Amino acid sequence: MLKSVFEDAVDHDVIQKNPIRKVPHPKTKIPFRPVMEKDALRWVLDAVGDNARNSAILYIAVFSAVRPAEVFGLRWREQSKDTFPNALIFPSKKGTPISSRNFRNRVLLPIQQKLNQKLREQGKPGLNAPLSFQVLRRSQATRNQRRLMRVEYAMQRRPGNLLAPSWPQRG
Numbered sequence: 001m002l003k004s005v006f007e008d009a010v011d012h013d014v015i016q017k018n019p020i021r022k023v024p025h026p027k028t029k030i031p032f033r034p035v036m037e038k039d040a041l042r043w044v045l046d047a048v049g050d051n052a053r054n055s056a057i058l059y060i061a062v063f064s065a066v067r068p069a070e071v072f073g074l075r076w077r078e079q080s081k082d083t084f085p086n087a088l089i090f091p092s093k094k095g096t097p098i099s100s101r102n103f104r105n106r107v108l109l110p111i112q113q114k115l116n117q118k119l120r121e122q123g124k125p126g127l128n129a130p131l132s133f134q135v136l137r138r139s140q141a142t143r144n145q146r147r148l149m150r151v152e153y154a155m156q157r158r159p160g161n162l163l164a165p166s167w168p169q170r171g
Contacts, residue, residue, distance in 0.1 A: 036139040041140070045058055045059065062137065075087065100133065
């Protein structure tokens with residue numbers, strides 16, 4: 001970024017020479033960001049099917065890509081003006097928002113242990129990262145992005161491309 005700032009300064013005759021032009025770029029390591037396979041995600045969502053509250057929490061978290069605090073802070077007034085003036089949709093036993101740490105420890109970690117056991121029984125490696133809202137959100141977002149890329153590629157290959165810009169004709 002600094003290099004481009006100095007390049008602009010040279011272009012605008014503020015300075016004569018870019019002092020950063022020969023500075024090497026630092027080596028950056030791309031962090032590992034685990035993504036769950038489609039079948040594993042489906043299994044996680046099915047694993048909470050017997051508990052309506054936990055199932056709703058996970059479905060909202062995964063498919064709407066909101067953060068845990070946003071899921072646990074949802075209020076009925078935001079969904080319906082007529083009912084429950086200020087009540088939380090997913091309250092804790094005390095009536096406060098659920099702690100994401102408690103949800104992870106009480107719901108997600110036991111699911112991860114069961115899923116890892118099931119994967120090992122099938123001869124597959126277990127999950128390579130802790131099961132968390134972030135991993136669930138990233139997994140679904142990655143799948144959506146790949147799906148969109150496939151659709152865009154297919155549309156570009158078609159004659160009469162629908163995604164091509166349509167310029168007004170001058171005449």
